[in-house]
Amino acid sequence: MKIEHIALWVKDLEAQKNFYTRFFGGKAGEKYTNPKKNYTSYFISFDTGARLELMHIPTIPANQNDLDKQYLGLIHFAMSVGSKEKVDELTETLRSEGYKVLGEARWTGDGYYESVVLDPENNRIEITI
Template identity: 45%
Template sequence: MKIEHFAIVVSDLQRAKDFFCTYFGGVVPATDYHNPHTGLHSCFVSFDSEARLELMQWENIPFSSPHLQEKSYFHLSMSVGNKEQVDALTARLQTDGYLVKSAPRTTGDGYYESVIVPFDGIEVEITI
């Protein structure tokens, strides 16, 4: 069994695509999916692993809608390979103006990670 994809709702699809492609090497198809009946715009971001990330934005449901906000997502963890890469990417993101919620450190359960909040309150852990 494996995770095929994980979906998150974002307020700005292009901004989210740019973030995951620029900083994590994600690749997206040339065109996004759009369902005119539901107002859904989405795309899949592919990474070196087999798991994909689906980014979803509705044109007719405000991002602040309780329908979207009641979801129980807490964070997404992205593995970059080693401690030096965690440090370097965290520094780059901070330089580029992203909020570093937690600087690189070893957690109580033994993970080496940092936590970035790039947009919409979404937390992205950067780990080995």
């Protein structure tokens, strides 16, 4: 078995699509629209692994999680960029463009080299080798 996709409710569908395609090399599928439900979405595919589904309905309430605390449930997903140098480079690119870096690039106790950044809607992403 494998994880086929992970879905995120988003406030700004186009901005989120642009973030994941620009910085992580994702390829956006056709925009799906269901006018009855006022629902729109994109699937973002990457070279390998699971897809990311970005979904939007205007009436979905904002996430109430505090960025400085951790809560039960999905807290992050990791994007592999292939090398330590690429982790460092992408982390710095995102920082320079105003995205928040929650965790500086480092080797973790379980053997990962990673940083932690927030996407435009404050979803945590581990950038790893």
